[in-house]
Amino acid sequence: MSEMRRGTDLGENQTAANFVADANNSNIKQALIIVDIQNDFCPGGSLAVTGGDGIVELTNSLAEQFSAVGDLVLATQDWHPADHGSFASQHKGVTVGEMGELSGLPQVFWPDHCIAETQGAEFHPNLKAELIDVVFRKGTDRRIDSYSGFYDNDHASSTGLAEFLRTEGVTDVVVVGLATDYCVLATALDALTEGFAVTVISDACRAVNISPDDGRQALKRLEEAGVQIVDSSRFGSDRIVS
Ligand code: VGL
Ligand code: ZN
Numbered sequence: 001m002s003e004m005r006r007g008t009d010l011g012e013n014q015t016a017a018n019f020v021a022d023a024n025n026s027n028i029k030q031a032l033i034i035v036d037i038q039n040d041f042c043p044g045g046s047l048a049v050t051g052g053d054g055i056v057e058l059t060n061s062l063a064e065q066f067s068a069v070g071d072l073v074l075a076t077q078d079w080h081p082a083d084h085g086s087f088a089s090q091h092k093g094v095t096v097g098e099m100g101e102l103s104g105l106p107q108v109f110w111p112d113h114c115i116a117e118t119q120g121a122e123f124h125p126n127l128k129a130e131l132i133d134v135v136f137r138k139g140t141d142r143r144i145d146s147y148s149g150f151y152d153n154d155h156a157s158s159t160g161l162a163e164f165l166r167t168e169g170v171t172d173v174v175v176v177g178l179a180t181d182y183c184v185l186a187t188a189l190d191a192l193t194e195g196f197a198v199t200v201i202s203d204a205c206r207a208v209n210i211s212p213d214d215g216r217q218a219l220k221r222l223e224e225a226g227v228q229i230v231d232s233s234r235f236g237s238d239r240i241v242s
Helices: 001-007 018-024 052-068 161-167 181-192 216-226
Strands: 030-033 071-076 099-102 105-108 134-138 172-179 197-206 228-230
Touching: 018 052, 030 052, 030 181, 052 172, 052 197, 071 181, 134 161, 161 181, 172 228, 181 197, 181 216, 197 216, 216 228
Parallel strands: 030 071, 030 172, 071 134, 172 197, 197 228
Antiparallel strands: 099 105
């Protein structure tokens, strides 16, 4: 597998154009995973991430690049029942942002958000949804939270994303979206565990930052785990980097 993935390393002297060419001329098959770019995570939403809408244009241009060369564009969608156990509103005396436990796991209690079939759960209106090949919904079981696009937080139930990627012959995934410190983090870590080569495009993500450094810490954790963290200026078919 490591042989197959060598071309994913964007070396010092390699151009981003080469990177894309390599990806298209070898056994590497890439998929873009757009994590939770939904109204509730954008300004005006119930769990608004600062600047959450600021990644939409960059995400669209990445999706266009992937789509143009026949690579898959996938998205995850946080999709909760109205009585989801991660909502502070479901627990007596619990306030938003407080830590507690859900299904025996540590849990941050959130404002009600991304309730299935509501406007808050819809993708940001400027996200080019027509470029998305398949959407994977998560967080549908009220008893447990699901930050990762692959598994619930207890890893007991799968969304089918890993199986789908393998069926499609995908070797490398590129992750962008909201939020860096929760769903991007969990999705990228699970992707690694599932054996994919993983890149996170840092400027195409935004963090909740309950603590001001959470986003930065998440990227550090990802890098230490083996995820390639890159800026979009070093990732793209139409840019030359030195
Ligand atoms: C998310 C908190 C709760 C996320 C989802 O998409 O990062 N964060 N639900
Ligand atoms: Zn959620």
